Amino acid sequence: MNAPRVMVVDDNPVVRQGLVSLLEASGIEVVGEAGDGRLAVEMAERLRPDLVLLDVRMPLLDGVAAAQALSSISRVVMLTYTDDPDTIRAAIGNGAVGYLVHGTFTVEELTRAINDAVGGAHPLSRAAVSALVGAVRQGTEQDRPQARSGGRPGERYGLSAREAEVMGLIVRGRSNGEIARGLFLAEKTVKNHVNRIYAKLGVTSRAAAIACWIGTAGESE
Structure with a gap:
């Protein structure tokens, strides 16, 4: 390489x-x-x-x-x-x-x-993730994709239990390889989960997914 x-x-x-x-x-x-x-x-x-x-x-x-x-x-x-x-x-x-x-x-x-x-x-x-939490919580509804009403963040966006588990690890800063090893999955399988998560959250990047996920979690507190 x-x-x-x-x-x-x-x-x-x-x-x-x-x-x-x-x-x-x-x-x-x-x-x-x-x-x-x-x-x-x-x-x-x-x-x-x-x-x-x-x-x-x-x-x-x-x-x-x-x-x-x-x-x-x-x-x-x-x-x-x-x-x-x-x-x-x-x-x-x-x-x-x-x-x-x-x-x-x-x-x-x-x-x-x-x-x-x-x-x-x-x-x-x-430090950036922590700051991003505050930024999203202070944001307006127009800054975020529309979530489904009620329930935990995964349920509100229609994520499966496995997708919610993967998203939780993404928020913790884990790479696809680390997630695959931790969940005993093929890295390609993790990548497929990530792509489906992006589609359901209405985002195109890891950073945006984290912002969306943490912001939604903050609303339910």
């Missing part, structure tokens, strides 16, 4: 250089660096990286706004000190497939998150 081609976007040159050094030492190819969102979009259009690690607060064009353009070119994972719930929801809404908060992961976990994101996963820091 080829090393993922990554672009690092952060307006702080010390943080940016530190990330580049860490990633390269971990075998990840860094194809470009940028210090603002506008330059990041221009570079991504030219370099076509597999993934962009994107800070939130930057000059000219901030990360949340840049994520919208970048997500049409590459997979985008926010990598930032910002854990504001509204910012997290806005970044995911603009196409970011993951959200990692500095200080909540090791170098090994960051490397794994990058590889997982390139492979289709949606890495979320625990």
